[in-house]
Amino acid sequence: MSTEQVSVSLPYVGGKVTPQHPLGPLTAAEIKESTRLIKGLWPSNTDLQFKVITLQEPSKAELAPFLAAEHAGTSTPTVERKSFVVYYIRNTDKLHEAIVSLSLGKVERNVRLGPNIHSNADGDEIVNVERVALEDEQVKAEIAKLQLPEGTVVISDPWIYGSDGVNEGLFTDDKRVFQCFLYVRDPSNSSELDSNHYAMPLSISPVVSAETMKVTRIDYLPTGADNTVKEPTPYKVQPANEYIPEAQTLRTDLKPLNVVQPEGASFQISNFSEQGHAVSWQKWDFKVGFNQREGMVLYDVHYAGRPLFYRLSLSDMAIPYADPRHPYHKKQAFDLGDAGAGIMANNLQLGCDCLGSIYYLSAVLSDDKGEPLEMPNCVCIHEQDAGIGWKHTNYRTGRAAVVRNRELVLQSIITVSNYEYILAFQFNQAGEVMYEVRATGILSTQPIDEGLSVPWGTVVHPGVLAAHHQHIFSLRVDPMIDGPLNRVVFDEAHPMPRSDFNPHGVGYTVNETPVTTSGGYDLNYDANRIFKIQNASVKNPVNGKPVAYKIMAPPFQKILADKDSYHAKRAEFADHNIYVTSYKDGELYAGGKYTNQSRGGTGVRSFADRKDNVLDDDIVVWVQFGINHVPRIEDFPVMPCEILKVSLKPVNFFDKNPALDVPPSTQTFNKSDLLSVAHHQGGGEAAIGQEGQVCCVKENSKL
Amino acid sequence: MSTEQVSVSLPYVGGKVTPQHPLGPLTAAEIKESTRLIKGLWPSNTDLQFKVITLQEPSKAELAPFLAAEHAGTSTPTVERKSFVVYYIRNTDKLHEAIVSLSLGKVERNVRLGPNIHSNADGDEIVNVERVALEDEQVKAEIAKLQLPEGTVVISDPWIYGSDGVNEGLFTDDKRVFQCFLYVRDPSNSSELDSNHYAMPLSISPVVSAETMKVTRIDYLPTGADNTVKEPTPYKVQPANEYIPEAQTLRTDLKPLNVVQPEGASFQISNFSEQGHAVSWQKWDFKVGFNQREGMVLYDVHYAGRPLFYRLSLSDMAIPYADPRHPYHKKQAFDLGDAGAGIMANNLQLGCDCLGSIYYLSAVLSDDKGEPLEMPNCVCIHEQDAGIGWKHTNYRTGRAAVVRNRELVLQSIITVSNYEYILAFQFNQAGEVMYEVRATGILSTQPIDEGLSVPWGTVVHPGVLAAHHQHIFSLRVDPMIDGPLNRVVFDEAHPMPRSDFNPHGVGYTVNETPVTTSGGYDLNYDANRIFKIQNASVKNPVNGKPVAYKIMAPPFQKILADKDSYHAKRAEFADHNIYVTSYKDGELYAGGKYTNQSRGGTGVRSFADRKDNVLDDDIVVWVQFGINHVPRIEDFPVMPCEILKVSLKPVNFFDKNPALDVPPSTQTFNKSDLLSVAHHQGGGEAAIGQEGQVCCVKENSKL
Structure with a gap:
């Protein structure tokens, strides 16, 4: 990426962007204006404690035509610009939720919540x-x-x-x-x-x-x-x-490994609004927002101009602990709803959190006074090499065709007190989107009598217990696979019965079942059950199958707290691998809008309980994943990253491998270094000069 | 790695290595000598078709004292050097298996096999x-x-x-x-x-x-x-x-990404025998062998001087197809036993199969005439950056401590006709060993009437069906976790019943169950069942738990062919996630020694059926994993890599995070490049000069 191609994110110099783009995160001015309008509702000496001032996203009924017009290059309809504000009268339990029309300069709605609704910490x-x-x-x-x-x-x-x-x-x-x-x-x-x-x-x-x-x-x-x-x-x-x-005797035998991108990165970034960024990379196009609760949000994700996802974000996470004793029995963090993945985001440091040519996005959130809060470098964007993308060697000619798999990474790292989550959206050249979570940081510890062992935790240091706990995440996927109306289906593989057709008992078939009603659904590894988001009205031109993206999610143990417990009632997403719901404006959070000291009944299980039609409709898919973290002593005093990854992969969406047109992997491009004597390659030649130095490597068409 | 530190693998110049190290792969001279001795058994005009000439590994009873003496630096006992030879009288069905004593210069054993035993293809x-x-x-x-x-x-x-x-x-x-x-x-x-x-x-x-x-x-x-x-x-x-x-319109927007290691790599490689290589990297030490069937074999794996694994290798794979019709019902490849992961290994090309500073190992195998066959560059060794290793930010001071996760990779790529497997052992700085398989290459296709769909395959091109198939792998782990006698246990997490102790229904416990008898065992995600290889006689000094390594294997659907089918009888490993057997010399292959047209009864299921004691004994653990490959059209004409990974991770083996002493990730070391304006970091400062150029970044101790 050359500097000519990109706009910088801050300072905003105006002129080229539309500050009122409906998906643009609130600007500092809009935050101030929201605060001013809310304060205007109250006597001037009222001390307000602001919890959230964020974009009130437009209804999809308004947004969809706007985006359609934007993609078509036609004039876009006017969409009213609104903010969503949560605040307390300070030092009271008077919690309010308000919607401010920034377009009209007035508070549209302002209600007191309660009695058992509590806002996040700040x-x-x-x-x-x-x-x-x-x-x-x-x-x-x-x-x-x-x-x-x-x-x-x-x-x-x-x-x-x-x-x-x-x-x-x-x-x-x-x-x-x-x-x-x-x-x-x-x-x-x-x-x-x-x-x-x-x-x-x-x-x-x-x-x-x-x-x-x-x-x-x-x-x-x-x-x-x-x-x-x-x-x-x-x-x-x-x-x-x-x-x-400085408390360690550091190892001294690690030599530098640098990622060098002599021509810069391959992505382009521009502002689609003052605080919103549009990213283009290798046929991918999407918009990036950032808010207090979810951190990164991706909107309007397209591949080669074809719509895939309206909105992708981490919706929620729950971390219930295993120790049943007072007060530990209350330990169940909802880091997004209780704190906020945006507001907890690290200021990322050049070259320490990723390698290569790095672009940082900054954001503006708000503080408890309702003032804008700068969040510098809260997202880093870079490319990474992810090994071989595909390879085939024709054994008859010895010619190898090989491409490397380049990925685009948007990463944000959050610190929630003791713990860290490294959250990343990853895109590749084969039309795949991944969401990766790396869990690291420090275990939440408690005292234990020396020499004692208990089955609900691990002693990680003399007198120190790290209780077992689960991390259960919910990724919200609002799809638009080749259009707004999608369905979820699942494939299963089952043996064919023995018959004249299958006399040797080796045959098996794969059959598809549609999900017709909103609800929670589970993986079944014994049946190789794979969930797909499908557009039944668009057929693959070659094989006639409906275009789809499959959801590849790792196994996880569902919430262990019993279903009458508040842990289970609150973590409404923690009991199923997949939830499918009908789209409703504002239903963004799998654990409900207010998770702090919540009592359940306001999250995805409740949305699903409407038993809505979800067949060929505007649907939302919630993908749960996680780990039961049974601490090892190796996880202390800071734990090596535990990596979880959800992938969304095309299935009969393209008409062939979409990475087929990636240029072949060559030494001219990759400039690797040979550490020993080399030998003749199939049909190519690596000529070696002085010890370990490659003096020339011929590119050849028949290797 | 500087060139001074390493010996080169070929040509062998002698003097510094012991050609007779018991684990050293056969040398070219030993292959020739084996052939000469076998030919000497037959009239001079007999045309022999050699299938395998490979190292007959010594019994563990001989090997263990040798390795112990080698590690102690004391004089090593003499171990008889032997080769294992399989051959036909050409153009007959007369298959022979022989053991040649190279030390004694004679054929020790030569038997004709049959009638229903068949050797691999060459x-x-x-x-x-x-x-x-x-x-x-x-x-x-x-x-x-x-x-x-x-x-x-x-x-x-x-x-x-x-x-x-x-x-x-x-x-x-x-x-x-x-x-x-x-x-x-x-x-x-x-x-x-x-x-x-x-x-x-x-x-x-x-x-x-x-x-x-x-x-x-x-x-x-x-x-x-x-x-x-x-x-x-x-x-x-x-x-x-x-x-x-050249048949594609290649994308033109991908810019180079180079991995540069200005001081070379961090590993050292030397020869422990003429054809055997010893690798040292970041507290890891092990020996690498290479043979016709398994390809890479790792021996004698130690971490910081502590024994972990006697031997690690891919033992087998089975690929049964779903189409029950003659002759497709016979399609079940055993690529190791039927062909050989070693003999099918690609000659890897500099800079195309991995990035950075690359060291290649070459090997010598044998051809059908019994002559040595050079296998140049059949293993590549390099380091890779695998993202953040661990991170914690102290929110009170703003100081982030972060290290990157460097990995050592030993990679071999095999082409089995249409298909490719990219096989890699990976080591990291947190004491973890991973085995990664990337499945790529071309689907095995068959004709189908145009316009037709069938439930046992996917149409990937007009008139072309790719039948569903399973890939089921077996990784053989011969452990020595802190000593020769180990056990396998599994942990499960279960809810505590409600009680006065657990009045809120949130508690859960993790309990351990030992595996006492050889057999096949399965994962259970609903119980978070985790298998561990444990040394019950060595306790963690801090928490008193037995030292262990856990096995993290991805879910897979067991073989779908019914259990009376030959597919299931032959793929003896394909029905359980884990097999635990007692160690017996020569039991190396989960599908049996001769898989071609095999009929079962000679693989790991049969070993396990001895119902041996496996508690605190010399045991072998077989880890199965795989995919049910339901082809997508995106997998044609060559499929994007599907990645599978098994990890072996320490559990209470160390007394803290073993990667704690990895030097912090710094810009001085990483030399990344800033693509936009930067902002002040916590306590550090990134001073930016001209557009996109970092002119200086202060290292600081409080960032």
Whole structure:
């Protein structure tokens, strides 16, 4: 990508883009305007705590004609520009949801939610909760009982409170609260701000009201094999377990590996609005948005001009923990709804989070004051080589035809307190879209009596337990495979019965079953069940099969919490591999719009329960995947990435391998380096000069 | 890797290596000597057809003390050097298996096998069978009925005959035969030797005797929806469907991506014998062998001096097809036993099959005359960047710690007629070993009446059917996790019942079950069943758990052919995810030693049926994986790689993340390129000069 071909994302210089494109993320000015209009509803001395100010996406009824006109190059209809705002009257439980018409300069809707709906945490609030927990006199008194070494620094990790235990009197969660887990930094190295406090958990856990910002209760954590809790006793300082490089004896035998793209990257990026980016790469075209909750959102994905997906995003994730004891039984994070994949995104660092020629996208979100918050470099875009794309060697001539598989990657990395998720959309030259999650970061730990083992967690350090937990993700796929009306079908492979036609018992057939009614559906590996999103009205010109994209999702264990538990009620997506629902505007989140201390009934299971027709209709497909993370000691103090990948691959969508026209892999193009003597190749010749140096390699047509 | 650090593999210059290392592949001289000794058994005018001349690996009873002494640096015991030879008296069915003592210069054992044991195909034989099929007068007469355009070139693809149909009179497979499938090259471009004939299948299929090298029968292929066959009628020439680049309009928007390793690679390679290579990389040490059947074999795999695996290799694969009609019902390839992953290995081309600094290994195998056959560049070794290895950002300080995941790859690519497998062992810095298979190449096609659809295959081109088929692989893992006596256990996660301890129904536990008796075992995703290879006598120093490696294998559908079919009887490994057997010398092949036209009873199912103790014993673990390949039209004329990966990962083997000491990912090291304006990073600064150029990036300790 030469610099001439691209517009830069910031600063916006205007003129060439349409700020009001219906899918463009809110601009800083629009955020300010939304805040001004909301504040105008209230007496001027009202202190509002803004939680979300984001684009209210237009209804599909409005959007579809707009996009159609845009693709046709005809004049686009006017679409009213709106923002969606969630806010509290600060230090109250008065939660409001508003829709602001930016086009009309007025608040269109403003309602108070409740009583049991709670908004997400925000960064400012989390820092305040940490402080409140540690400055509380009673908490200090409890900490004193630990007799920590002088100078020891205590750290507070506020957790979303969860919901199990509703209506248990003392432990009610009608009110929005945070459960703080306490740790110490290594007392022998207290000035190290990046000391890994998760290696030193304490057994005291203050609960802080998000409303009053006061400690409302102090829990003692069970540290044995049962649910007994006891008063804090003097703390035994164990050895530290640091992840920072200066605490390690680093290996010295790793030599540099650089990705060099002498002509730049192969993609083009432009602004389709002030904050929205359009990406073109290898026949792919799509728009990229970024919001507080989902982070990256892809819109209007086309391949070679053919429509594939209206919208792709990570919709939700749930992380239920295995320890049933109070207060751990409440640990079930919904990192998107409780915090936000956008707002938690890392500022990515050149050359450390990806290699090669990298383009960064920045975004503007909002803070608790309703002010614009710059999110620099929250998405990186680069290409990667993913090995051989296809190869065939004609053994009769010795000629090999081989192409490499180049991928385009849009990556965002989120830090949710202890944990990291590396989230990436990947595109390749064979018409495939992948969504990759790498789980890394630090385990959420708790104290355990030394020498003890329990079956709901792994001891990862002396006195430190990492409880088992599940990570269950929901990828939302709003398809438009060759048009707006799609269906989901599944293929299964079954043996043919023995018969005159199959006398040897070896035959098998693959048959397709359509999904007609919205609901949750499951993979079945024994039947090789494969779900496909199909357009039944468009047939492959060669074999007459309906065009489709199949969904390749890895196996995962469904949620283990029982179905009457709040964990299961809240994680509405965690019980099926696939949900298929009819499209309804605003149904974006598999776990419901407000996940914090939620009680279920507002997510994808509820959408599916309408039992709508989903055959040849405007449908949404929700793809669940995840891991049951049974910690290994190797996952501490920071875990090697665990990689999960969902692929969407064409099935009878093209008329041949779409990567057939990728130029062959050649040494002239790849410029690899030979490390030893080389030998004659099939019909080509690698002439070798001095030790390990390739002085020339002939390209040849018959190799 | 600097050139000073490595020995080159060929030519062998002697002096520094021990040619008689017990694991060193046979040398050219040893192959010649084996041939000489075998020929000495027979009258001088006897024409022998050599099938295999390979290392007879020493018994583990001999090998283990040798390796122990080698690792201890003490003097190694003498181990008798032997070769294993399989040969026919040419043009007979007289198959022999011999063991030659190279140390003693004599044939130790020479037995005739049979009557229903048949050896693999060899390259010379395949070329002869092709010729015989096409030169047969009756075949020519059948082809004449097709009235092909003048100048049309007919191609013959000989197939291993399979076994279903045993004792069916005419179709008996007591004798070794080849089934030839015929195709034509594009008649409009007959001089193109690399025209894709699989787009133009014929309905005539000659059967050639491997003994007499004569056509014994000509089959007509069914081309309809039933098993009717009919005499050839004039052939309708359809458009070509070529994969070669000159037949495409190549895309022009892909810019170069080079992997540059300015200081060379990080691995060291030396010869442990004339043909054996020792590899050291990032705490890993192992030996690499290469043989006719398995291709790459890894021996004596250690991590940081700790033993992990005696031997790792791809043991077998079976590819049963779905079409039940004669003669397709016989299509079940065992590419290792029927052909050989070693002998079919591609000569890899610099910079086309991998990127970066590449080291090639060459091998010496043998031909049908018993002469050494050079296999240049049959293994490539390189490093690759596999994205982020681990990352954590301390949100309180903004400091990110991130390392990249470097992998070492040993790759071999085999062409088995129409199809390619890209086979790779991969190692990373977190103590993980992966085995990756990429399936690519061309579908095995057959004629189908135009416009017809059948449920056992996909029409991929007008008149061309690609039948469904399964690829089922067996990876043989001979473990020595921290010592010779290991066990296999499996973990399962189950919900806790509701109780006073689990009042909210959210708790779950993970429990371990040992495998005590040899047998086949299966994954169970609903229980998150994970198999581990464990050394029960070595406990993790921190948490007291036995050290282990877990097996992460993808789901696959077990063989669909019914269990009384020869497909199922022969593919002894295809019915379970995991087999655990007691170690016995010589039990290397999951499908049995002689797979060609085999009838079962000699593979891993049979080994397991001994019902041996496998608890804390010398055991072997066989890991099955695969795909049910339901062809898409996108898989033609050459298919985009389908990737399968098995991982072996440490579980409580180390006392923390073994990749903790990987140096941090920095721009100084990675030298990436910024494509747009950049913004201030956490605590670091990227100063940007002219458009898209990074003029300096400060390294900082608090980023």
